[in-house]
Amino acid sequence: xxxxxxxxxxxxxxxxxxxxSDPEDLRPFECDALSAYTVLPWIAVLPETVEQVQTxxxxxxxxxxxxxxxxxxxxxxxxxxxxxxxxxxxxxKFNRILAVDPANRMARVQPGVRNxxxxxxxxxxxxxxxxxxSSQVACTIGGNVAENSGGVHCLKYGLTVxxxxxxxxxxxxxxxxxxxxxxxxxxxYDLLALINGSEGLxxxxxxxxxxxxxxxxxxxxxxxxxxxxEAAGDAVAGVIGAGxxxxxxxxMDSLTLRATEAFVHAGYPVEAAAVVLCEMDGMxxxxxxxxxxxxxxxxxxxxxxxxxxxxxxxxxxxxxxxxAAFPAVGRIAADxxxxxxxxxxxxxxxxxxxxxxLSEQFGLAVGNVFHAGDGNLHPLILYDASHPxxxxxxxxxxxxxxxxxxxxxxxxxGEHGVGIExxxxxxxxxxxxxxxxxxxxxxxxxxxxxxxxxKAVPTLARCxxxxxxxxxxxxxxHPELERF
Amino acid sequence: xRSQDDSEYLAGRVSEACARGEPLRIQGGGSxxxxxxxxxxxxxxxxxxxxxxxYEPTELVxxxxxxxxxxxxxxxxxxxxxxxxxxxxxxxxxxxxxxxVACGLSGPRRPWAGSVRDAVLGCRMVDGRGEVLRFGGEVMxxxxxxxxxxxxxxxxxxxxxxxxISVKVLPRPECETTLCFECPSAEGRERMIxxxxxxxxVTGMAWDGRLYLRLAGPEQAVSAAAxxxxxxRAVEADTFWNGLRExxxxxxxxxxxxxxxxxxPAADIGGLSGEWLIDWGGAQRWLRTDAGRNEVxxxxxxxxxxxxxFRSANPAAMRCAALxxxxxxxxxxxxxxxxxxxxxxxxxxPEAS
Ligand SMILES: Cc1cc2nc3c(=O)[nH]c(=O)nc-3n(C[C@H](O)[C@H](O)[C@H](O)COP(=O)(O)OP(=O)(O)OC[C@H]3O[C@@H](n4cnc5c(N)ncnc54)[C@H](O)[C@@H]3O)c2cc1C
Numbered sequence: 006x007x008x009x010x011x012x013x014x015x016x017x018x019x020x021x022x023x024x025x026s027d028p029e030d031l032r033p034f035e036c037d038a039l040s041a042y043t044v045l046p047w048i049a050v051l052p053e054t055v056e057q058v059q060t061x062x063x064x065x066x067x068x069x070x071x072x073x074x075x076x077x078x079x080x081x082x083x084x085x086x087x088x089x090x091x092x093x094x095x096x097x098k099f100n101r102i103l104a105v106d107p108a109n110r111m112a113r114v115q116p117g118v119r120n121x122x123x124x125x126x127x128x129x130x131x132x133x134x135x136x137x138x139s140s141q142v143a144c145t146i147g148g149n150v151a152e153n154s155g156g157v158h159c160l161k162y163g164l165t166v167x168x169x170x171x172x173x174x175x176x177x178x179x180x181x182x183x184x185x186x187x188x189x190x191x192x193x194y195d196l197l198a199l200i201n202g203s204e205g206l207x208x209x210x211x212x213x214x215x216x217x218x219x220x221x222x223x224x225x226x227x228x229x230x231x232x233x234x235e236a237a238g239d240a241v242a243g244v245i246g247a248g249x250x251x252x253x254x255x256x257m258d259s260l261t262l263r264a265t266e267a268f269v270h271a272g273y274p275v276e277a278a279a280v281v282l283c284e285m286d287g288m289x290x291x292x293x294x295x296x297x298x299x300x301x302x303x304x305x306x307x308x309x310x311x312x313x314x315x316x317x318x319x320x321x322x323x324x325x326x327x328x329a330a331f332p333a334v335g336r337i338a339a340d341x342x343x344x345x346x347x348x349x350x351x352x353x354x355x356x357x358x359x360x361x362x363l364s365e366q367f368g369l370a371v372g373n374v375f376h377a378g379d380g381n382l383h384p385l386i387l388y389d390a391s392h393p394x395x396x397x398x399x400x401x402x403x404x405x406x407x408x409x410x411x412x413x414x415x416x417x418x419g420e421h422g423v424g425i426e427x428x429x430x431x432x433x434x435x436x437x438x439x440x441x442x443x444x445x446x447x448x449x450x451x452x453x454x455x456x457x458x459x460k461a462v463p464t465l466a467r468c469x470x471x472x473x474x475x476x477x478x479x480x481x482x483h484p485e486l487e488r489f
Numbered sequence: 490x491r492s493q494d495d496s497e498y499l500a501g502r503v504s505e506a507c508a509r510g511e512p513l514r515i516q517g518g519g520s521x522x523x524x525x526x527x528x529x530x531x532x533x534x535x536x537x538x539x540x541x542x543x544y545e546p547t548e549l550v551x552x553x554x555x556x557x558x559x560x561x562x563x564x565x566x567x568x569x570x571x572x573x574x575x576x577x578x579x580x581x582x583x584x585x586x587x588x589x590v591a592c593g594l595s596g597p598r599r600p601w602a603g604s605v606r607d608a609v610l611g612c613r614m615v616d617g618r619g620e621v622l623r624f625g626g627e628v629m630x631x632x633x634x635x636x637x638x639x640x641x642x643x644x645x646x647x648x649x650x651x652x653x654i655s656v657k658v659l660p661r662p663e664c665e666t667t668l669c670f671e672c673p674s675a676e677g678r679e680r681m682i683x684x685x686x687x688x689x690x691v692t693g694m695a696w697d698g699r700l701y702l703r704l705a706g707p708e709q710a711v712s713a714a715a716x717x718x719x720x721x722r723a724v725e726a727d728t729f730w731n732g733l734r735e736x737x738x739x740x741x742x743x744x745x746x747x748x749x750x751x752x753x754p755a756a757d758i759g760g761l762s763g764e765w766l767i768d769w770g771g772a773q774r775w776l777r778t779d780a781g782r783n784e785v786x787x788x789x790x791x792x793x794x795x796x797x798x799f800r801s802a803n804p805a806a807m808r809c810a811a812l813x814x815x816x817x818x819x820x821x822x823x824x825x826x827x828x829x830x831x832x833x834x835x836x837x838x839p840e841a842s
Pocket of ligand 1 (some may be wrong): 076116146153
């Protein structure tokens with residue numbers, strides 16, 4: 006079907022204002038937060054009801070038109086990048102909190118509700134929604150489920166997948182499915198687990214029931230300065246090894262430290278090689294005991310200085326720098342490229358050392374600020390896009406870092422997703438059999454491959470071209486099977 | 490503990506079965522057959538595939554082969570002051586690591602420390618074609634590719650034979666205490682809801698005629714929490730929680746069908762009569778009843794939950810309510826994506842067959 010005819014069909018079934026097709030109107034949708042890549046979609050739709058989404062999907066399905074779901078577009082891996090001959094399906098109008106149920110500690114929300122809005126709605130009941138991506142003021146719960154987003158609180162409270170009870174999903178055929186239940190598990194296969202982190206490839210999320218937790222009575226934070234990255238890394242392992250489970254355990258290197266201090270004036274010890282932030286939350290007595298133990302561990306690992314937040318204002322100040330680290334680094338470089346990979350915690354010092362070497366080799370500075378507690382690194386590569394070739398060099402360095410993450414037993418993405426950004430690194434992490442299995446699974450949900458095509462899982466052909474698909478033992482298993 | 494990698498043999502057997510078109514039933518220790526059913530075809534035992542492959546206490550990660558006895562894993566963790574957060578039931582001395590994950594059953598700690606699937610970080614498995622696949626890994630955060638390893642939890646081996654599973658483990662709390670209260674069911678439920686929303690360091694809340702509250706954490710915190718709620722110390726706390734997890738308490742050996750209802754913690758399932766035992770702070774309820782199957786299925790569904798016939802004298806009885814048609818069809822396609830010829834544990838997952 007051609008664009009004009011398709012547009013006519015859409016306008017027949019949707020209110021006029023829900024269909025955008027002028028290039029001017031489409032411009033705001035051309036990229037997500039990975040703005041290096043832009044594609045203008047054919048059409049953008051902003052439906053308001055589940056029935057309207059269903060109608061759009063049925064139409065796309067019958068006409069073979071691809072669909073890309075979009076939440077707030079804060080994704081950093083190009084997951085919500087439109088496809089040129091497809092529909093961009095915005096869930097922005099699904100922004101209502103349908104119910105907060107304090108007795109059952111859950112909230113039923115539409116997919117376009119902002120992450121932080123859930124905690125705000127739950128606050129009067131002394132409850133909150135735990136996963137807190139740094140983008141929480143803007144990103145949506147639908148996007149969070151699609152990316153299985155994490156945040157500072159993940160070490161103790163888990164990722165999105167651990168905090169979602171039920172998801173209502175529309176398949177590309179327009180079938181409405183309920184996954185999970187209002188209890189703590191659902192019947193049949195755990196497809197709810199599979200939906201979390203599926204990057205919009207399996208269905209369009211139209212409703213989410215999230216778990217709410219009691220707001221901790223107290224939270225207190227330690228800020229520890231170290232003379233070397235190695236000592237800081239060991240201290241992080243020491244805290245976990247001592248049986249403590251902090252609500253947040255974060256680390257910043259000296260480059261990031263200095264940049265943030267210059268930006269927010271949090272009073273950070275800028276002469277330190279690394280700073281560790283360690284937060285405990287819970288009942289007052291529990292926090293007191295755990296903070297005392299954590300302090301002993303940090304000191305015994307050679308912390309030059311350990312500060313303890315005396316009140317809520319000071320605790321917020323400790324975090325202000327961490328939270329502002331990205332924009333702070335943004336001020337000292339023309340551009341920066343934020344990487345996301347996870348490594349086993351005990352390889353921290355070694356990996357940071359290797360990143361330092363790579364940084365010299367590529368001639369680009371790298372700042373490190375990360376979720377140390379769960380080994381999730383976010384190296385920030387500083388570059389200047391106006392210098393020819395620097396963007397490409399930054400991207401190449403990024404791929405080297407991700408390859409390093411896989412080499413030490415980690416992964417190419419801890420929370421930002423694969424999107425279009427990490428298709429090549431996926432070829433490093435997975436072999437042909439696993440990639441084939443991903444595609445078969447995708448086909449079980451979406452046989453025609455119309456939902457968010459070209460994202461998250463590379464084709465074997467692409468990996469072969471990239472030269473990185475791991476063909477075990479030099480042979481492809483099941484050569485008789487079709488390779489998509 | 491014995492340590493032996495039997496992967497090649499197990500994968501070979503599945504390939505062979507696939508070539509011959511003869512289905513296999515995967516068997517671990519046989520401790521949970523009453524729950525899973527036994528499937529069709531020739532037996533394939535995981536019992537020679539044993540050993541903890543990797544355990545790093547400072548990483549909070551453990552990886553073990555599927556035939557490893559659950560007891561051996563728990564013992565290794567205890568040596569480092571750690572535990573499985575999901576506190577899985579054994580249901581017999583032979584329970585294996587693979588069976589534990591394949592059944593996906595979690596004990597009393599589950600609402601506060603997460604379920605089996607919540608703990609799973611990665612796996613190696615053999616699919617129904619005999620292909621060895623690896624998903625996830627040994628790190629806490631990983632969103633590369635679809636989360637296939639968590640899908641394996643509770644799939645009863647119908648999507649693949651698990652070779653190795655990596656999980657997140659937790660520090661063992663410094664101190665643990667159980668308080669006990671005499672109170673009727675309604676009051677018990679009301680208190681569970683209140684405590685559940687209060688931020689106390691809870692790791693267990695159950696009611697069986699008396700109300701039990703397990704608190705855990707640093708000494709000072711546990712005593713402070715205990716002071717806040719009042720109540721008496723339970724006499725034999727370990728006996729109570731073990732008996733609840735392993736279903737050795739008297740309640741579980743009563744006559745008739747035993748049902749498991751998974752429901753919102755505050756849900757009122759007034760209409761159903763029978764004998765109740767409440768776990769998971771209200772979210773998991775055990776029921777002995779003569780009520781008809783459909784009545785139980787409907788009662789659980791009415792409050793947004795689901796019911797499963799957990800133990801029955803009649804092995805042919807339908808255990809779960811039929812899934813909605815579109816969802817059932819999706820289940821069949823997912824099963825076919827992993828096991829196109831239906832080689833593994835055929836007949837075990839009624840939702841998908
Ligand atoms: C400054 C900044 C900080 C960030 N910090 C973090 C962080 O700490 N942790 C973290 O995990 N991420 C972080 N992110 C990344 C991003 O915010 C998250 O991935 C977030 O979950 C994306 O939500 P969104 O609503 O913006 O989704 P979008 O960007 O619109 O979409 C993301 C993906 O989800 C799909 N999708 C969206 N809605 C639906 C739906 N209803 N149904 C099906 N698929 C859907 C899209 O197709 C796309 O693949 C950060 C981003 C920025 C810009």
